[in-house]
Amino acid sequence: xxxxxxxRDVFDAIADPTRRRLIQLLSETEETPLHELTVKFDMGRxxxxxxxxxLKEAGLVVDRKVGRETRYRLNAAPLxxxxxxxxxxxxxxxxxxxxxxxxxxxxxxx
Amino acid sequence: xxxxxxxRDVFDAIADPTRRRLIQLLSETEETPLHELTVKFDMGRxxxxxxxxxLKEAGLVVDRKVGRETRYRLNAAPLxxxxxxxxxxxxxxxxxxxxxxxxxxxxxxx
DNA sequence: ATTATATGCCACCGTTTGGTGTCATGTCAA
DNA sequence: TTGACATGACACCAAACGGTGGCATATAAT
Numbered sequence: 590x591x592x593x594x595x596x597r598d599v600f601d602a603i604a605d606p607t608r609r610r611l612i613q614l615l616s617e618t619e620e621t622p623l624h625e626l627t628v629k630f631d632m633g634r635x636x637x638x639x640x641x642x643x644l645k646e647a648g649l650v651v652d653r654k655v656g657r658e659t660r661y662r663l664n665a666a667p668l669x670x671x672x673x674x675x676x677x678x679x680x681x682x683x684x685x686x687x688x689x690x691x692x693x694x695x696x697x698x699x
Numbered sequence: 700x701x702x703x704x705x706x707r708d709v710f711d712a713i714a715d716p717t718r719r720r721l722i723q724l725l726s727e728t729e730e731t732p733l734h735e736l737t738v739k740f741d742m743g744r745x746x747x748x749x750x751x752x753x754l755k756e757a758g759l760v761v762d763r764k765v766g767r768e769t770r771y772r773l774n775a776a777p778l779x780x781x782x783x784x785x786x787x788x789x790x791x792x793x794x795x796x797x798x799x800x801x802x803x804x805x806x807x808x809x
Numbered sequence: 810a811t812t813a814t815a816t817g818c819c820a821c822c823g824t825t826t827g828g829t830g831t832c833a834t835g836t837c838a839a
Numbered sequence: 840t841t842g843a844c845a846t847g848a849c850a851c852c853a854a855a856c857g858g859t860g861g862c863a864t865a866t867a868a869t
Contacts, residue, residue, distance in 0.1 A: 604714035605827085609784075616791060624845060636828055636848080657836040657845045665791035672785045674719075679782065680773035681726060715857085734815060746858055748816080767815045767866040 593649045599667045600674075603646035607632075608640050611647065615663035622658035705758045709777045710784075712757035717742075718750050722759065725773035732768035 603609055603636050607630065614629060615621060623641065627634045641661055644650040648667045713719055717740065717778045724739060725731060733751065751771055754760040758777045762769050 598714075598716070600714050600716075600719070604708075604710050605825085606708070606710075609710070616788065622845080632827085633829065634846080635830080635848095639827075641807070654846095659846065663791065665788045668785050668788050669792060671781065672789065675778050675781045675785065678722070678726065678775045678778050680781060681773065717857090742857085743859065744816080745818095745860080749857075754818080764816090769816065 591627045595667065597643060597644070597646035599670050601650065602607045602644055602649055603668075603671065605640065605643075607637075607643055611637075611640055611644060612663060612665075615650065615661060616665070620653070620660040622655075622660045624658065626661065705756070705777065707753060707756035709759065709780050710756045712754055712759055713781065714751065715753075715779075717747075718754055721747075721750055721754060722773060722775075725760065725771060726775070730763070730770040730771045730772045732765075734768065736771065 603612070609632075611626065614626060623634065623638055627637045627640070630637055641650055641652070645652060649664055651662045651664050653662070654660075713722070720740075721736065724736060733744065733748055736751070740747055742782060751760055751762070759774055761772045761774050763772070764770075783785045
């Protein structure tokens with residue numbers, strides 16, 4: 590159904606701060622060409638392009654050529670994997686909260 | 700309030716599959732010594748220990764010496780950062796759903 | 810007392826990562 | 840048509856990563 594050309598682990602793709610910032614920037618627009626993204630970073634065009642390619646490998650970004658520029662668009666769908674994964678562990682910090690409360694109550698009663 | 704000895708980015712810590720498996724294993728027990736974790740992986744003790752240290756740097760794991768062994772315990776709390784981050788983008792795959800529907804409707808009406 | 814176990818620490822090593830600069834090519838503007 | 844712009848592709852590089860093995864030490868078991 591959805592696009593699964595994921596040759597790269599999504600967890601891996603979002604590990605880098607630059608790539609997370611790219612995701613954020615792309616979430617603010619419909620479509621942005623490489624050169625426009627590049628000016629927002631303290632690094633060369635080649636580096637930004639590489640990061641975008643990694644995001645593309647993870648399926649988080651789609652690119653499209655328009656004239657001489659390549660425009661990038663966010664595809665947030667693969668992030669569901671992350672959400673599913675982390676949702677499983679939400680129960681653990683909840684129960685830790687409960688356990689913390691137990692300890693506090695015990696201390697009060699001593 | 701909570702423990703913030705995070706010298707390591709949580710996104711970075713969970714990027715590695717071995718470390719995610721460690722998190723999963725630790726979620727199944729209260730506390731597990733290094734040697735017991737080691738036997739579950741196809742790598743040496745040193746490698747597993749390194750991964751656990753990285754998780755520790757991210758605050759995802761707490762260790763405690765008991766006799767000659769070092770026991771590790773999961774602390775899922777820092778994973779909230781991940782959840783918060785990804786939650787922000789959930790609206791994007793939802794709106795993509797909506798946009799997909801729009802496109803389908805347009806096609807039908809043509 | 811001796812031996813086995815569990816670990817930390819360190820040196821080492823090949824591969825990946827995240828950046829650089831350069832060159833060739835395609836496209837837009839004058 | 841000439842020149843500026845946007846990009847891809849490539850070689851290169853230092854640093855980080857993910858693994859190894861060996862050694863020293865503390866604890867447990869015999």
